[in-house]
Amino acid sequence: MAMKTLMLLAAEAEAPLTKWGIFPNVDSAVFGMFFGIAMIILVYVMIQRARAGLPIPEIRRIPGMEAFEEAVGRATEMGRPVHITNYAEDVGDYDTWAFWSYLAHVAKLCATYDTRVINTNTDYLTQAVNEEIIKQAYLEAGRPDAFNPDDVRYCSPWQFGYTMAVAGIIAREKPAANFLIGYFYAESLILAEAGALVGAIQIAASSATSQLPFFIAACDYTMIGEEFYAGAATLSKEPVIYGSVVAQDIGRVAFTIIIIIGAIMNTFGNDAMIRLIMF
Template identity: 45%
Template sequence: MAVILLIGLIGVAPPTHVRAYDTPDDGGGSIMVEWHLSQDDAILDGYEIYRSNDGDVYEKVGFIGRNRTRYEDSNTEDGENYFYKVVALKDTLKMYSQASQPVMSSPQWFDLPKLNILIACVIFGGLILYFVYHARKGKELYIRKIAGLQAIDDAVGRATEMGKPILYTTGTGLIGDIATIASLNILGEIAKKCARYDTQLINPHLDPIVYTVAREVVKESYTQVGRPDAFDPDSVYFITDLQFAYAAAVSGIMVREKPATNFLIGWFMAESLILAETGASTGAIQIAGTDRVPQLPFFITACDYTLIGEELYAASAYISKEPLLLGAIKGEDLGKLIIGAALIAGSIIGLLTKLPILNLFK
């Protein structure tokens, strides 16, 4: 009671040394405000941040709890001057700090803390371009056998002999997912086999853009093997963009059309087990592949063959023998060696010296 009375009589100390500066390494539209804690920080509710364009009229732009000395105002106009005050708040008591120096936000061209990402992208990109160049020159690039891929020919052949269709789903990923792109590459190769053997392909989709791309991929494959007439535009179709409605529909297709082979290759979420179990119950051969770690155990459990993680990316190169894809796999392999070497070298440096080695990977 006495403390409250005392606070009421003398107020609380305001924060000091308020400093505002353009948020570094960003795309603009943001100013960082810093201050020294109020001497009464322990009893405060927190700090209110006020902003002004002219230094006279201030408006509240944010609130942050006590024991905090920094606030990011991410709603500023680039090129406009702003003044900031920080207010120590206790119930209805407010103590204003001195105003900061004027500051304006601006965008930066480079995000310097992410320089290591740029270097990694340049190294890996350079390696891939190097191997693609050599692959295009006709150099033989070796890729080891991958079990699931050996089964693709058998699976397509089985469907052809049984006179049943092949179901291929790219999962529920968007076009930006690398697994989806890898899946579309594999779809192209499987579509070629379907075209050659005159096997029916069923390719239902969840995402309209992936569907549009897949349709072009399949159409192109039929054209490449000289069977454009055999391409059925209705074989590649959009169902719905709701995950479980899609799973329900594809499950229905599996039990009604009874495909001889199901390819579940791409980006999957919870529908993976629904699809894999339904497919297994129909007696179809199932070849699955994804880079989604939580879904891989379900595929391994319920499918005949599973492409694990990066095997999926390697698969499209292995099947197609395309120089571009082979070069990419070779580049990635060398990248893995570099990562392994970086881990070993980094660990030796980290254990034997006091150099801040981890800062290189922030």
């Protein structure tokens, strides 16, 4: 009787608020924390190895990255501007941080070749940072007077308001190169088709898996998924940054091994791996 009462009490008891007393009681809270720490250590170790000149695995070349200079060069030859946008992500988003590497690179190329670069925005804070990055690129290229603040444009915070504005800008300004880099939603294909209609060479890089088929169909080069982040890292031309990309690849191999072992264990009725990841 006493045992039955205890079992009933245990069944009625509320789930614990925390895991190990400090982690919130949500899926993967503990695993996520340890995985994060492991990744930070891995990134640090790989960067230190790169700094010390020790061998680190090679990074394959991404075709889209090599097309940047070709696209800006084509715009220069045709005397037409270059358009670059990252659509909606705000300043606190890692897609925006990766986009800034591309923006700085494209702006520097445009400043060097004396080509106009048009940047369209839907987030006002991102636009302020973008303007500063482009201005700095022109300064570094020794052409501060060529920078035109009117080419860093805030369009609309509304998805299709922004899309209409950008499609209009592309139709009027006829950029020879169109860079769609960042996280996109339903407007992705409209922007890419607007670029295709004016004959722009188009390079897309996105982590939005649902929009990748549209970019692949409509753009000349598409960097998919992690290539978007890896490309941003390799643009810095600083070998130590490669370390973080190598760490990213090692993490992916680790994940693949976990998936294979977990699948085998689960096939034989053992769910220990799933419980470990979900803890």
